[in-house]
Amino acid sequence: MTDYFIQAFIYLIAAVIAVPLAKRFGLGSVLGYLVAGVVIGPMLGLVGQETTTIQHFAEFGVVMMLFLVGMELDPKGLWAMRVSLIGMGGLQVLITAAAGTAVALWLGLAWQTSLAIGLIFALSSTAIVLQTLNEKGLTKTEGGRSAFSVLLFQDIAVILMLALIPLLALPELTEEGGSYAEHSSLSLVEDMPAWLHGLVVVGAIGVVIISGHYLGPMLFRYVVSSGLREVFTAAALMLVIGIAALMGVVNLSPALGAFLAGIVLANSEFKHEIEANIEPFKGLLLGLFFITVGAGIDFQVFAAQWPTVLLLVLGVIVVKGTILFGLAMLFRVRNSNGWLFTLSLAQAGEFGFVLLTYSVQSNVIPVDVSQLLSLVVAFSMFATPLLFIAYDRLVLPRYQTAKNATRDADKIEEQAPVIIAGVGRFGQIVCRLLRANNIPIVALDLEIEQIELLRHIRIKSYFGDASRSDLLETAGIANARVMVVAIDDRDRVVDMVKHVKHYYPNVWVLARAFDRGHGYQLREAGADDITREVYHSALELGGHTLTAMGVHPMRAKQMIDSFEQHENAHEDELFEAWKEIEEGISFSPRYGELFMKLEEALSRSMRHGWDEPNQAEEHVWTPPEQAAEENR
Numbered sequence: 001m002t003d004y005f006i007q008a009f010i011y012l013i014a015a016v017i018a019v020p021l022a023k024r025f026g027l028g029s030v031l032g033y034l035v036a037g038v039v040i041g042p043m044l045g046l047v048g049q050e051t052t053t054i055q056h057f058a059e060f061g062v063v064m065m066l067f068l069v070g071m072e073l074d075p076k077g078l079w080a081m082r083v084s085l086i087g088m089g090g091l092q093v094l095i096t097a098a099a100g101t102a103v104a105l106w107l108g109l110a111w112q113t114s115l116a117i118g119l120i121f122a123l124s125s126t127a128i129v130l131q132t133l134n135e136k137g138l139t140k141t142e143g144g145r146s147a148f149s150v151l152l153f154q155d156i157a158v159i160l161m162l163a164l165i166p167l168l169a170l171p172e173l174t175e176e177g178g179s180y181a182e183h184s185s186l187s188l189v190e191d192m193p194a195w196l197h198g199l200v201v202v203g204a205i206g207v208v209i210i211s212g213h214y215l216g217p218m219l220f221r222y223v224v225s226s227g228l229r230e231v232f233t234a235a236a237l238m239l240v241i242g243i244a245a246l247m248g249v250v251n252l253s254p255a256l257g258a259f260l261a262g263i264v265l266a267n268s269e270f271k272h273e274i275e276a277n278i279e280p281f282k283g284l285l286l287g288l289f290f291i292t293v294g295a296g297i298d299f300q301v302f303a304a305q306w307p308t309v310l311l312l313v314l315g316v317i318v319v320k321g322t323i324l325f326g327l328a329m330l331f332r333v334r335n336s337n338g339w340l341f342t343l344s345l346a347q348a349g350e351f352g353f354v355l356l357t358y359s360v361q362s363n364v365i366p367v368d369v370s371q372l373l374s375l376v377v378a379f380s381m382f383a384t385p386l387l388f389i390a391y392d393r394l395v396l397p398r399y400q401t402a403k404n405a406t407r408d409a410d411k412i413e414e415q416a417p418v419i420i421a422g423v424g425r426f427g428q429i430v431c432r433l434l435r436a437n438n439i440p441i442v443a444l445d446l447e448i449e450q451i452e453l454l455r456h457i458r459i460k461s462y463f464g465d466a467s468r469s470d471l472l473e474t475a476g477i478a479n480a481r482v483m484v485v486a487i488d489d490r491d492r493v494v495d496m497v498k499h500v501k502h503y504y505p506n507v508w509v510l511a512r513a514f515d516r517g518h519g520y521q522l523r524e525a526g527a528d529d530i531t532r533e534v535y536h537s538a539l540e541l542g543g544h545t546l547t548a549m550g551v552h553p554m555r556a557k558q559m560i561d562s563f564e565q566h567e568n569a570h571e572d573e574l575f576e577a578w579k580e581i582e583e584g585i586s587f588s589p590r591y592g593e594l595f596m597k598l599e600e601a602l603s604r605s606m607r608h609g610w611d612e613p614n615q616a617e618e619h620v621w622t623p624p625e626q627a628a629e630e631n632r
Helices: 002-024 029-043 050-058 060-071 075-080 082-106 111-121 126-135 142-168 171-180 194-224 229-249 254-264 271-295 299-330 335-344 351-361 367-405 427-436 448-456 469-475 490-503 516-525 535-548 553-569 571-582 589-607 624-631
Strands: 418-421 441-445 461-463 482-485 508-513 529-532
Touching (some): 050 271, 060 229, 060 254, 082 111, 082 142, 111 142, 111 367, 126 142, 142 335, 229 254, 229 271, 299 335, 351 367, 418 427, 427 441, 441 448, 448 461, 469 490, 508 516, 516 571, 529 535, 553 571
Parallel strands (some): 418 441, 418 482, 482 508, 508 529
16 A cells, blocks of 8 residues: 555656646646656656556546536537538548558558558547647637547547457467457457447447436436535546446447537536536546656667657658648638647647557557557657647747738828727727717727727727837827727836827826736836726625625625725825835835735724615615525
């Protein structure tokens, strides 16, 4: 038992140290997990033969991930992506498998082995790609959606690959494969004829769909009635594990079964609770899976054949990348989205390890070749986070610059007393309020989508960089009364305020601040009126929270007013203390003392009594708890 505790501690401490460091340096959590695995495995030798066993267990994280992905979809959403799912995904698997087969044949391998290798490298890493897309907020982009469609088709194609590989067996490898194979997997369809096997597979899928639709909600209602959260967690895990086991015994992909179950439960009333309970297990198991990939790299084989391994890794990425880029152009996934699609899928995937083992067991790929290919799969997965970094730092800036450079600023045809710089989610509301009061405005923004949106609702706006002095002059800054600065760039906002107040001091400048510190920077730059973007909405929500806890609405309003009054009363003192910090003092005791003074004054104000209004004069108000009891 102690050995297990020590091994678990080694894996966990490696993740706790490596992943935050990788995130801090902008490398992403996946690369952190992989590096942690390399350090505790090949480099320090702290983990050994148990890595392969743990990897099989950790692959359940991929199953959980696809279950959660399925819950984010519904059958209508799946039907809407049919073109990219079948067209793009199908072409990617076929073309990449053909290219891999051709290269393996050129290297002198048998056609059966070559075909198996082509199928293995047609797959990409669902775990790494979806995890990274989610971390970087790229899931909803066109490139991210296209990548997901291809990954989903690949997971479905694994079923056909598992069925095809035994048919490729080589007689000369029978003895080698027999000694290497592991025949411990439970299968209900192993000796069945093909037609019966097909019926069982269809029946298993039907059981998943019907049970998920009818029995799933009944199960969770029964569990919820117990009032025990841990039992709900156990039920959610039981559901996913049971589906994975069912798919496994009929020789289907557990990940595919979990995905189908997720789609079935997508509209369930328990959807969010299930997601909240499974998410921690998914994240932990996925992290463990990535660590085992790094720990499982055989550096002895790598040391003996490192030029071949690196050349093959480069070849896999280049060949797959070329095919993917061509498909992106064919299906009109253009610009940065095309590169995101290409770079995210250019690696081999975790199912490659499964197919490699299965191919050796089925006498299709020799053991020595499989060891070499395992390194190629692992190192190509290792390169994926680096490809995402290249996308972030090389591709995106280039296309963002090109996007702005290829379109000249609009010719501003009119002037107005109010100039608004930035018409995103914040600036749009200002525009609508002024338009409703018939106040003329000139709106400027560098995001063409935002400009088009305003034009759809008949607000005159122009594409252009509001920080350019010539555009401001054309928009009439010299004669303007007010300028609203609401662009989504902290430093540019400060620079614009400085410029306008220096050259046009009579213009009243109102600026959106991201936080208190940014507000102080804008005040120092000369802004006349500053609003923190979440300040008032947070106060309003705080007032609703007080009311929900039984505080009278008028009393809650009084508390909010007191909060604002105390903030304003100490604003000048806090600003002067903040300037000491900005001048190089790492910590200002004065600022801390003033802030605590503000908190104490605020607490005294909150405790101050008040006279509840006469119900004869005011509308009767009932606290939420009492109202709920009366409605029962």
